[in-house]
Amino acid sequence: MRHVALVLSIMVSLTGTLASTSWAQSGNIETIGIQGSQRIEPETIRTYLTVREGDPFDPVRIDRSLKNLFATGLFADVTISQQDTMLLVRVVENPIINRISVEGNRQVDDDEVMPEIQLRPRVVYTRTKVQQDVDKILELYRREGRFAARVEPKVIELPQNRVDVVFEVAEGPPTYVRTINFVGNEAFDDNELRETILTTEERWWRFFTSNDTYDPDRMNYDRELLRQHYLEEGYADFEVVSAVAELAPNRENFYMTFTVKEGPRYRLDEVNLEITVDDLPRETLEAAVIPQVGDWYNGKQLEDTIEAVSDAAGIAGYAFVEVRPRLRRNPEEQTISVVFEVAQGPRVFIERVDVQGNNRTLENVVRREILLVEGDAFNAAKVRRSKARLENLGFFKENTVEIESTPSDVYPDRTILTAKVEEQNTGELSFGVGYSSATGALFDIGYRERNLLGRGQDLRVNFSIAQQQSQVNLGFTEPYFLNRRLAAGADLFASRTDYQSESGFTQKNYGGSTRIGFSYNEYLFQRFSYQLLWTSLTGLDNATSQFVREQAGTAITSQVSTTVVYDRRNNVIDPSSGFYLSLTGDLAGLGGNERFVRGSAAAAFYAEPLDGWIFSATTSGTYIVGLGEEVKIYQRSQMGGFTLRGYSDFGASPRDATTGDAIGGDWMVTANFELRIPLGLSPEAGIKTYLFNDWGVIGPPTDLKQRGIAILDSRAIRGAVGIGVEWTSVLPITVDYSPLIINAQSFDRVSRFRVNFGTRF
Numbered sequence: 001m002r003h004v005a006l007v008l009s010i011m012v013s014l015t016g017t018l019a020s021t022s023w024a025q026s027g028n029i030e031t032i033g034i035q036g037s038q039r040i041e042p043e044t045i046r047t048y049l050t051v052r053e054g055d056p057f058d059p060v061r062i063d064r065s066l067k068n069l070f071a072t073g074l075f076a077d078v079t080i081s082q083q084d085t086m087l088l089v090r091v092v093e094n095p096i097i098n099r100i101s102v103e104g105n106r107q108v109d110d111d112e113v114m115p116e117i118q119l120r121p122r123v124v125y126t127r128t129k130v131q132q133d134v135d136k137i138l139e140l141y142r143r144e145g146r147f148a149a150r151v152e153p154k155v156i157e158l159p160q161n162r163v164d165v166v167f168e169v170a171e172g173p174p175t176y177v178r179t180i181n182f183v184g185n186e187a188f189d190d191n192e193l194r195e196t197i198l199t200t201e202e203r204w205w206r207f208f209t210s211n212d213t214y215d216p217d218r219m220n221y222d223r224e225l226l227r228q229h230y231l232e233e234g235y236a237d238f239e240v241v242s243a244v245a246e247l248a249p250n251r252e253n254f255y256m257t258f259t260v261k262e263g264p265r266y267r268l269d270e271v272n273l274e275i276t277v278d279d280l281p282r283e284t285l286e287a288a289v290i291p292q293v294g295d296w297y298n299g300k301q302l303e304d305t306i307e308a309v310s311d312a313a314g315i316a317g318y319a320f321v322e323v324r325p326r327l328r329r330n331p332e333e334q335t336i337s338v339v340f341e342v343a344q345g346p347r348v349f350i351e352r353v354d355v356q357g358n359n360r361t362l363e364n365v366v367r368r369e370i371l372l373v374e375g376d377a378f379n380a381a382k383v384r385r386s387k388a389r390l391e392n393l394g395f396f397k398e399n400t401v402e403i404e405s406t407p408s409d410v411y412p413d414r415t416i417l418t419a420k421v422e423e424q425n426t427g428e429l430s431f432g433v434g435y436s437s438a439t440g441a442l443f444d445i446g447y448r449e450r451n452l453l454g455r456g457q458d459l460r461v462n463f464s465i466a467q468q469q470s471q472v473n474l475g476f477t478e479p480y481f482l483n484r485r486l487a488a489g490a491d492l493f494a495s496r497t498d499y500q501s502e503s504g505f506t507q508k509n510y511g512g513s514t515r516i517g518f519s520y521n522e523y524l525f526q527r528f529s530y531q532l533l534w535t536s537l538t539g540l541d542n543a544t545s546q547f548v549r550e551q552a553g554t555a556i557t558s559q560v561s562t563t564v565v566y567d568r569r570n571n572v573i574d575p576s577s578g579f580y581l582s583l584t585g586d587l588a589g590l591g592g593n594e595r596f597v598r599g600s601a602a603a604a605f606y607a608e609p610l611d612g613w614i615f616s617a618t619t620s621g622t623y624i625v626g627l628g629e630e631v632k633i634y635q636r637s638q639m640g641g642f643t644l645r646g647y648s649d650f651g652a653s654p655r656d657a658t659t660g661d662a663i664g665g666d667w668m669v670t671a672n673f674e675l676r677i678p679l680g681l682s683p684e685a686g687i688k689t690y691l692f693n694d695w696g697v698i699g700p701p702t703d704l705k706q707r708g709i710a711i712l713d714s715r716a717i718r719g720a721v722g723i724g725v726e727w728t729s730v731l732p733i734t735v736d737y738s739p740l741i742i743n744a745q746s747f748d749r750v751s752r753f754r755v756n757f758g759t760r761f
Helices: 004-022 042-046 058-073 127-143 190-196 214-231 282-286 300-317 364-368 378-393 702-706
Strands: 031-035 075-083 086-093 096-103 150-158 162-170 176-183 241-245 251-262 268-275 322-330 336-346 349-356 403-405 414-420 427-436 439-452 457-466 468-480 486-498 505-519 523-537 553-567 578-592 598-608 613-626 667-677 685-700 718-729 733-742 753-760
Touching: 004 427, 031 042, 058 086, 075 403, 127 150, 150 523, 176 190, 190 214, 214 241, 214 251, 214 300, 282 300, 300 322, 300 336, 300 378, 349 364, 378 403, 378 414
Parallel strands: 031 086, 096 162, 176 251, 268 336, 349 414
Antiparallel strands: 075 086, 150 162, 241 251, 322 336, 403 414, 427 439, 427 753, 439 457, 457 468, 468 486, 486 505, 505 523, 523 553, 553 578, 578 598, 598 613, 613 667, 667 685, 685 718, 718 733, 733 753
């Protein structure tokens, strides 16, 4: 079938040649006869002819008519002959497609294939289109890394000149990338460059990724990743000379080779600003310049500086500013001078803002994240921040959010912003099983909808049951309460927790809370909340601490709280740089029968001194004071377990000297130092190893000591040093081992080994 076009061309030429030899050299066409037409009207066929009744038998024009009829794609065969004074046109019509199906496709669904092919039911069948569709299907499989795939079209003839078309697919095995080699690299070895690109070599543990199969589009992206890597390391003249992928004879493996030309590594010998905008304060822009003299050249820093200087000028009230870097290389000295030209740009205003692709999400949900409205001065920095805000919603597919600016057709100084999005599923139904050293075996089920009814609202329902703790939670959040940037919400919850082994009681909680929060800027956030809680202690006996037995029954807590957070981390989930600060205040006593005030503070710092080595330091502290009443045991601080690794849950807390039950403290301070160590494995393996050093100190319950209750306590600073492994796989596992326990007291309970594992599906 690959030679169909060539055969047709030969047929046309041959038919035209044979026909031209049979034309009479004189006489005119008196009639034109049409034979073989079934669906197509004879008059329609005549419209494609270049001759009419009364015209001479012109071989050239008749040959052109023949080609015109073949070009329509309506006919499988056409012949034109002379019968005395009649021009006879015989046609064989192409059949009509009745049905199209794809068989044997497991890796590529029908929903992916059908939009790509051009044949459709009730469309004229042609061999050319069939071959083109075969090529389209093969291209889909190549994108999936299956170059051994074969597609065989089968045609099933039906009555009334109809056919069924079946594409029979033999998918074959995946075509993996066996090796990735680099030629010409001296500054970085092959392993370092393999970590830079997206394509990976085939390994047994990469069963959840397709990056180890060959994709020509991905290889082109890898070229760009290599270029960016070298530019960030100072190689301003770097280029990828070639990128070649060779398919093995068995069509199951590819061998990729990147040939690079590194060039010299440059340092910056000059970094300057050249400002031609009147009254624009120079010191404001200088603070935004990132690279410094003596640094290695870094292309990413130049891009970041352009954005930062543009943002600084916009904040200063100069929206129409263009920043362009001017580079001057000195290959002999291997230095580069950089001058950022800051000039007045064209004055452009927003004519309108359009939104496209939001089939489910309401338009106002998208618009409220865009920082520009009709009539505003165009500001590239605000466009970038608007794009980031839309991406952070989590409603749209990764890397699909775009905000385009197109000039107005009416006004030369206006532009039209178009926010293009592609929605993704925002509902999550999850089941979980696992085990924790703290709660034992567990099972949970949850549902979450992050974009309820397309309004951007967040609804969460979760139920979990474990050996030591069971709970149910229902939460709702409105991120734009009263059409303002106020995050308001409410929660209902109930839980049952077994503390028999730690403190000799079982705790049951029922309650709810309301909350509202707002941002002062992109980094500073404050939240206010109110909680009403019913708590009962059960399962107490004579072996339980007297202090705990006195608290049997139900208590009502009416509590107002506020939290202020300043967060400058580069990533909230998995930070590698930055810091955050948090302050919380709680006041109970506005109703209910508990009276206390509590303050808490937390801070964290993250840094990456070496590539892949991430250091973190976190600290937290809390202090509670009863207002005319004793503080309940479940409101006090308990040290150990997650708050101090190397010790059991509540293992380093003050204890009743008689029963040994943990009764908690009035205050507690903990500090954690952690160093993540790269193992040289691919990030896809999901294995993280870290060293940790935890410290903590807890203060005794003052009111109980004043009552003369015998308490085992110590303000000694406890510590532990250990190693941990986290494996993020189908079954996430975290294991901590603390071989060194520091300054443990005689009544403390040590737990050197902790394990948590579970999964959600």
